[in-house]
Amino acid sequence: MRPIFGSCRATPLALVLALLHFSLHLGAQTKAPPQSASCKIDTTEPSEADLAFAAYDIKKAAALYASAYTANTTDDRSRELEIQSLILEGKLDDARKKADTWTATSATNAYAILAASDVRFAEGDWPEAYGIALKAVHANPCLAPAYAALYRFELAAGYRVTAARSMNLAHQLEPNNQSIRFTWIGSLTTAQRLAESQKYLEDSKAIPEKRRSALLHSFSRDAAISEAGCQLTSFNGEARIPMAAINTHGNTVWGLEVEFNHHKRLLQIDTGASGFTLTVTAVNGLGLHPVGQIRIGGIGSQGSNAAVLDRADTVTVGGLVFSNCIVESLSRPAAMGGSTLGYGERMDDTDGLVGTDIFSRYLVTLDYIRHEIRLAPLPSDPAHPTPPNQLDALGGRNDNDWMLADRYIPPSMKAWTSIYREGHMLIMPVFLSAKGKQGHPSLFIMDTGAYNNLVDINTAKEFTHVDDTADVIFGLSGAQRIFKAGSFDVDFAGIRLPVKSMPAAYLNAFGGVTGFLGYPTLQQFIMQFDYRDNLVKVQYGQSPEPAHVH
Numbered sequence: 001m002r003p004i005f006g007s008c009r010a011t012p013l014a015l016v017l018a019l020l021h022f023s024l025h026l027g028a029q030t031k032a033p034p035q036s037a038s039c040k041i042d043t044t045e046p047s048e049a050d051l052a053f054a055a056y057d058i059k060k061a062a063a064l065y066a067s068a069y070t071a072n073t074t075d076d077r078s079r080e081l082e083i084q085s086l087i088l089e090g091k092l093d094d095a096r097k098k099a100d101t102w103t104a105t106s107a108t109n110a111y112a113i114l115a116a117s118d119v120r121f122a123e124g125d126w127p128e129a130y131g132i133a134l135k136a137v138h139a140n141p142c143l144a145p146a147y148a149a150l151y152r153f154e155l156a157a158g159y160r161v162t163a164a165r166s167m168n169l170a171h172q173l174e175p176n177n178q179s180i181r182f183t184w185i186g187s188l189t190t191a192q193r194l195a196e197s198q199k200y201l202e203d204s205k206a207i208p209e210k211r212r213s214a215l216l217h218s219f220s221r222d223a224a225i226s227e228a229g230c231q232l233t234s235f236n237g238e239a240r241i242p243m244a245a246i247n248t249h250g251n252t253v254w255g256l257e258v259e260f261n262h263h264k265r266l267l268q269i270d271t272g273a274s275g276f277t278l279t280v281t282a283v284n285g286l287g288l289h290p291v292g293q294i295r296i297g298g299i300g301s302q303g304s305n306a307a308v309l310d311r312a313d314t315v316t317v318g319g320l321v322f323s324n325c326i327v328e329s330l331s332r333p334a335a336m337g338g339s340t341l342g343y344g345e346r347m348d349d350t351d352g353l354v355g356t357d358i359f360s361r362y363l364v365t366l367d368y369i370r371h372e373i374r375l376a377p378l379p380s381d382p383a384h385p386t387p388p389n390q391l392d393a394l395g396g397r398n399d400n401d402w403m404l405a406d407r408y409i410p411p412s413m414k415a416w417t418s419i420y421r422e423g424h425m426l427i428m429p430v431f432l433s434a435k436g437k438q439g440h441p442s443l444f445i446m447d448t449g450a451y452n453n454l455v456d457i458n459t460a461k462e463f464t465h466v467d468d469t470a471d472v473i474f475g476l477s478g479a480q481r482i483f484k485a486g487s488f489d490v491d492f493a494g495i496r497l498p499v500k501s502m503p504a505a506y507l508n509a510f511g512g513v514t515g516f517l518g519y520p521t522l523q524q525f526i527m528q529f530d531y532r533d534n535l536v537k538v539q540y541g542q543s544p545e546p547a548h549v550h
Contacts, residue, residue: 039142042174053081054178058088076111080145083115087122090508092458095119110140117149124443124459124512126153126420144173148180151187156420156427158407158534163187182215190400194223224291224309229400230325230358232392233314239362239375239394241318243269246350251451253519254371256354259316260327261287265351269366269373270449271522271529273355274424276315276327277307282351283329288312291326306331317358318373320394325358353449357424360403360531361396366448368523369541378532379410407533416528416535417493419446426529426536427513434463434488442514444492446527446536450518453499456507459514460485466504481505490517493538497521 046054049064062085068078079102086095099115106112113136120129133149140146147170154163164187171177171184185196197219201212243254246268255268258276263286265278288310307328315325329352356364356373365374377395380386384405392398409418420427426446432455433439442459460466464486485504490497507514528537 039173041172042144043176044174045176046178049078049081050178053085054182056088058085061085062089076109080111080115080118084118087118090506092119092122092508095122108139110136110143110146113139114143114146114149117146121149121152122512124514125441126156126443126512129153142173144170144177144180146170147173148183151183155187156422157418158421158532160404161406164404189404190222194219197222224311225326229398230315230322231398232320232394232396233323234321235393236319238319241320241373241375243368243371243373245371248350253350254368254523255350256317256373258354259314260312261314262316263287267352267354268350268449269356270353270447271356271366271426272424272445272447272449272516273353274357275355276325276352276358277355278327278329278352279350280330283308283310283327286310286312286327288327317354320375322358355424356448356529357531360424360529361392361398362394364529364531366527366529367541369526378530379408379412381405381408381410383408403532405532407535409533409535413530413533413535413537416530416537419534419536421531421534428492428517428536430490430492430515430517432459432463432488432490437463437488439463439489443512444490444515444517445510445513446522447516448519448522450516451520453502453518453521454482454507454516455485455502455504456514457483457485457504458506460488460502460504463488490515492517493536495538495540 047064047068049061049068052058052064053061062082065078065082065085069075069082072078079098083095083098083102086092086098096119099112099119102109102112103116113132117129117132117136120126120132130150130153133146133153136143136146137150147166150166151163151170154160154166167180167184167187170180174180181200185193185200188196197215201215201219241256244257244266246253246255246266248268253268255266258265258267260276265282265286267276267278289312291309291311293306293308307330310327310329312325312327313323315322315327356366359373359375361378362375363378365376367374375394377391386397386402390397390399390402409416417428419429420443427443428446430442430444431439432442440462457466466486467484469482469484483504485499485502487498487500488502490499524540526539526541530536
């Protein structure tokens with residue numbers, strides 16, 4: 001991607017700590033860096049456009065912001081939010097053109113700089129986006145959305161305490177900004193988040209009913225997971241879980257035998273999923289306790305899928321027994337891929353999916369060579385030692401807010417690959433290249449539940465040809481048409497994968513992620529995951545040389 005304002009790559013934590021050495025005081029004024037004036041808290045009530053944006057009515061918000069800027073060409077805030085809205089609509093080219101035009105004539109305007117950061121983030125160049133957002137803060141230390149832009153990178157990079165500090169600054173500067181307020185709630189501790197979630201819904205009277213319902217489901221899930229806990233209660237001394245072969249769609253994949261209240265189910269291992277997700281038939285007869293409903297989504301163009309939340313008294317995986325775990329079950333039989341069967345019929349050869357994030361309190365080894373998962377304690381951070389009473393028998397943290405810490409890279413793991421993480425999604429920095437073409441960094445999700453690799457169409461066109469096909473892929477959000485990209489190379493975690501061809505689709509909805517590393521690639525490896533510190537180690541097992549990816 002083209003550079004804006006020069007290179008901005010630097011260590012995120014060092015940059016942000018140098019910048020955020022000041023703190024906000026509650027009240028009308030706040031201390032700012034010595035070179036700037038104090039910041040006045042913006043208590044402006046949200047406009048119709050702001051409410052539409054917060055409610056995720058993006059098309060309406062984009063039109064209203066464009067109209068506001070047309071009526072007042074000094075309205076920089078509306079101009080930047082129109083560009084942000086275009087990005088969320090999937091109109092990245094339009095957003096890029098508007099941001100380029102703006103920065104070409106107003107290179108020191110904080111909102112223009114922020115718009116450039118928004119575009120960089122959507123393009124998947126997250127370090128550059130972060131560096132540009134820092135420039136926006138330097139240009140205007142009182143600009144709340146700039147701190148929100150810092151937050152999104154810091155959180156994804158594993159600097160969660162630093163991210164919470166940035167978001168707290170954003171919220172204090174603009175307490176009535178509904179989008180910032182909602183994101184700020186997500187940065188709080190569990191108890192604070194649940195309390196502020198209720199206040200948000202009570203105060204935000206203008207939220208459309210559909211959006212309100214979605215938020216209620218989200219908050220209900222947070223509350224249920226927090227209350228349930230899903231903590232280790234016993235294990236047989238062997239933190240080694242054998243995989244089970246699953247024959248599905250004519251291929252063999254690997255899963256885990258999981259017992260819910262002593263009833264066995266076979267779930268496919270899915271690094272792209274979260275927790276336990278069962279099909280509509282597999283959930284029957286497990287003796288689960290109803291909790292509520294939510295909506296979940298993924299690949300596909302039919303929108304999110306309804307899911308039911310239940311609680312299992314015990315969940316047994318290998319020799320490990322967990323208590324009070326949340327289980328999600330889908331409401332549509334065809335939602336997990338490949339079927340249009342009627343209600344009550346099996347849609348696949350598995351009972352559902354199990355996300356490796358259920359083991360995120362431990363160092364996880366996903367070994368597709370020996371066909372087992374191994375768990376070990378995470379390395380201790382000497383600067384923030386964990387009290388012994390907060391560790392379970394396997395050395396995992398057992399308190400709700402154990403993840404609210406900045407990442408720590410132990411000396412023994414300095415050679416591991418630093419990744420991004422959004423919730424359960426493991427986002428791998430990759431480098432795409434082809435002979436005679438200038439390569440550039442991209443972001444791919446590591447997804448063992450994907451039956452193939454996938455690349456964004458617009459990204460693929462920079463390196464190779466893209467041909468039409470009559471194929472579709474299925475995901476949690478239904479079916480999506482796919483195309484076929486030609487050859488190029490993918491470099492990640494010290495490995496080069498020569499790609500002969502790869503399915504391609506429009507991935508604008510994934511916020512800067514431009515591809516998926518699926519099961520055909522990942523099943524060749526032994527992978528280790530440190531969810532706490534955003535670290536991954538990928539090794540070839542028995543095969544010293546990479547196979548071509550199809």
